Amino acid sequence: MRNTSKSSFLLLLLLFGALFLAGCTGNEVNLQDGDKQISEEMNVIISDYIIQKYSSSYLVTEKQFEVHKVYGTNESDGVISVYMWSYYGGFNKSTGIVNQAGHSLPAVIRLSKKGENYSVIEYTEPQDGSLYQSSLKKMFPKKYLNLAQQDSGNIEDLQKEMDRKVKQWLEKKE
Numbered sequence: 332m333r334n335t336s337k338s339s340f341l342l343l344l345l346l347f348g349a350l351f352l353a354g355c356t357g358n359e360v361n362l363q364d365g366d367k368q369i370s371e372e373m374n375v376i377i378s379d380y381i382i383q384k385y386s387s388s389y390l391v392t393e394k395q396f397e398v399h400k401v402y403g404t405n406e407s408d409g410v411i412s413v414y415m416w417s418y419y420g421g422f423n424k425s426t427g428i429v430n431q432a433g434h435s436l437p438a439v440i441r442l443s444k445k446g447e448n449y450s451v452i453e454y455t456e457p458q459d460g461s462l463y464q465s466s467l468k469k470m471f472p473k474k475y476l477n478l479a480q481q482d483s484g485n486i487e488d489l490q491k492e493m494d495r496k497v498k499q500w501l502e503k504k505e
Contacts, residue, residue: 366401389432392421398492402475418489437479
């Protein structure tokens with residue numbers, strides 16, 4: 332009789348432990364690396380949202396652009412979390428491709444799909460100063476945290492993409 336109750340207890344303990352561990356890692360189960368899950372429409376929604384959010388926060392410029400590098404995504408309950416590095420800049424025709432105002436930082440944006448359209452339901456950036464690292468850890472899954480930390484000041488590819496967009500705008504005839 333004793334062995335049966337010990338066995339039952341051990342089995343129950345193992346089952347509880349397995350469920351506990353599964354619950355702890357549940358938010359990273361659906362991670363998809365890279366931008367495979369991001370459509371062109373979603374990229375436009377993300378950029379437009381960030382441009383609108385910051386267009387009045389910096390010096391007045393003629394045109395603003397945003398480009399981003401997606402580390403990965405996570406879909407849960409119809410909400411897609413996009414873990415990324417964002418580069419925003421404001422430009423004037425008189426100064427060409429020289430950025431007049433902007434920022435470059437890690438961000439998480441959450442999108443919801445309603446019918447055929449996506450909408451932004453949340454946008455998060457790390458806090459400044461001494462809270463930067465701890466807030467970054469709360470925002471990003473471990474899998475993407477190191478990438479976000481490494482990209483600080485290392486945006487050559489995004490700079491090329493930004494330059495391309497600005498040059499297209501500068502060459503456009505009014």
